[in-house]
Amino acid sequence: MKQPLLILLVSVGFAATLLLSISYGSVSIPFAAVVELLFNPDGTTWSRILWELRLPRALFAFIIGGLLALAGVLMQALLRNPLADPYILGTSGGAAAAMLVAFLLAIPTQLHALMALAGAAFSTLILLSFTGVRQGLQQQQLLLSGIILTTGWGALITFLLTAAPTAQIPGMLFWLIGDLGESSSLLLPAATLAAGLVAALLLAKPLDMLLLGDLQAASLGVSVRSLRFVMLGVAVSVTAIAVTAAGPIGFVGLVTPHLVRFVTGAPHRRLVPASVLLGGMLMMAADLLSRTIIAPRQMPVGVFTAMIGVPIFLFLMKRRQR
């Protein structure tokens, strides 16, 4: 597709998603009023809902979606496997289990991100020490190890939930399925997304090379070891921050880069920004569904990303086998 047309299409899509997601909720605001209030906030209830609730929420959803998509792109390049994703490989699970421990031990909120980071890094190290990171990594072996790890984290999470005081359980459950309702500060996720995006774009060329396999990339001049170390650090941090803020939300990281590759191909200078954009849009859309489908009650957004993501994942698996 021609580039200008594509940019136009994406802009229109983004504007539409944003407009829909700030118009609908437990209270619906007509589009005309939304547009009017965006330019002239007037302190009415609608205006305050828009500015104090809906816009921050939409922005939050966008940032989380962007983080997850970025993590997916990086994992897929690092493991040279288009089916890799922090949720499937257990990285999110490790972060989630660590977060639950933090909840139960009443560790101060400021330290939660560090706990999640430790959990995510630990899980990734286990995965890599079992499957290795060298060329010739078996796709099935990697995915299977990831699924086993995820199951293990799931068991630990169930254990922690069962041991938790009853009053805490509903909140924990909601968070575990992925929840944008408890939006904390936007600052840390936004800064992480910006930093991760810049790092991935600066290293776009060597990341492209990594798709050829470690040995071939090295023989063409890439310092594979240091690149891998830096990018794995970025992927793990991005995942951990997303999990800290919104819980382990699945499938956005897996599906988004796949969909984007149909349009942009694999080169990272296009794939990275486009995936962040689409990941953010998908998350805004999923969040809209989670807020409206049984309004005024809300569903955890992870329900929708999984319900959309699972069939797409299965379809992509099937397609690869052919």
Next chain:
Amino acid sequence: MKALLQCREISIRAGNRELIHQLQWRIEPQQCWGILGPNGCGKTSLLHSLAGLREVEEGGIFIQQQSINSYSRRELAQLIGLLFQHSSYDFPTRVEELVMSGRFAHQNLLAGVSAEDRQLVHTAMQNFMIAHLAERAANTLSGGEMQRVAMAILHTQSPRIALLDEPENHLDPGVMFKLLQLLKEFFSIENRSCIMVLHDPSVAVRLCSHLLLLFGDGRYIKGRTMEIATPENLSELYAHPMHAVNIDDGLLFYPG
């Protein structure tokens, strides 16, 4: 003439077996070496060591009189390139962009693609008969097409020393010889040289100026092709009687 590449008493082991024992080897510009030996004799390990992708168990490798360990990956990629035994690619990158990855070591990390880069990619794609695949996604290529893409990448990388690991893999006989001839001609002129691991001694005799025979038990012999490629040597190498016939001024080897 000064050596382009030098092995000083290098030994290569796999587990506790010594495959190559204290190999002394000089490669000078314009030479084309063929490496022959039975399966598992250390041919690929040797090539990977020469490319700096694998540590040798003993001894040192020198490129232009400097230890291979003194070069950065980037500098090394400008000096030495490797065509791998198998190339596979799982992502939908356009073939033309993939061939451009040969220019990586010559490009600035942030700078765009230069006109010279584009010209080199174009030439390589013409030479290796993949110009018609330029827009194809690389994950849809057949084995033989991918092998030609890998050759084009090596050609655009344009290193001083080209290492080819079983370059005839996946290629049908119609194009195989033509493409090998092309690589050989490009990499054995001026200040370049070429080293290829081959299975077929007849191909080696047609292309290579020198041969290195690896017996897999530490022993090796090397020298000019005409002195090394004898039925006696090859029979011993493959532990099977090998015969030679003269055809059209060339030698054809076949197992008895």
